[in-house]
Amino acid sequence: MKFKTQVFLSPDGDHYRSRLTHTLEVTQIARTIARALNLNEDLTEAIGLGHDLGHTPFGHVGERSLASVYPGFRHNQQSLRVVEVLENDGEGLNLTDMTRDGILRHSKPDHAISGEMAGTPSTAEAQVVKIADGIAYINHDFDDALRGGILTVDDMPEIVVKRLGSRHSERIDTLVVNVVETSQSHMSEQVSSRQVIHMSDPILEATNAFRAMLFEKVYKPVNNLPSTQAAGRVVTELFQYFVDHPSELPPMIIPALANDPLERRAADAVAGMTDRYALSTHARLLPGNERSTLNGR
Secondary structure: OOOOOOOOOOOOOOOOEEHHHHHHHHHHHHHHHHOOOOHHHHHHHHHHHHOOOOOOOOHHHHHHHHHHHHOOOOOOHHHHHHHHOOOOOOOOOOOHHHHHHHHOOOOOOOOOOOOOOOOOOHHHHHHHHHEEEEEHHHHHHHHHHHHHHOHHHHOHHHHHHHOOOOHHHHHHHHHHHHHHHHHHHHOOOOOOOOOOOOOOOOHHHHHHHHHHHHHHHHHHHOOOHHHHHHHHHHHHHHHHHHHOOHHHOOOOHHHOOOOOOOEEEEEHHOOOOOOOHHHHHHHHOOOHHHHHHOOOO
């Protein structure tokens, strides 16, 4: 995950978040909340570390591109496939049902930090990871957008500054403390697939305003960059190449999976690539100008 894009492709610098640093930040925030609520920290950490294992190269543009040629592909389902099927030479990992459920159900709708997509996780620990995921990425993506010159501090919505804070550390502290304080009253009740980890309504309103601003001023513009569109073509062209030339599938596709449909194996191969491995493989198999395009905006 170290060489998989979080938001920005081929950034000019070493300090932009990657999928690995995002995962570590999510896990740190989640474990802090779990400790304060006297939850199972090890379960929380296991879910946090595994939740994005199925992400494609080039971030969400890679996920959308792969889904366009392999319908139904979603990174949370692929993360579950990684730990259940692909790891350990096709035997999968011996993870608990609670861990696997948390990995599958961490995704959220496009415009809300608190909400359902894959359903409500069955444990409070998984719900913690789900909300920590949002806390982490809105804050670090804003930092990266500042560093990349896409945003200025004046782009922060006033409601966010007033309710969450003007500095990164202040916002993280406000959000974590609020989740802990708001959730404590629910922790004595049985979870049973019911939401028990919450933000207060005023803090959630500010958090969703923060996220909506990022979608409008960062994620959507980034998706329209020539470099982003070129990255999407790398993903779709690699998938189609492997479908047309199954003998060229990378050796990471293990013999134990040979009975899977070819399209499934091709999707596994592409999803498992890092950005730079996808680029080098594309340059070798389908020479073109995507590498130079990815280096520009």
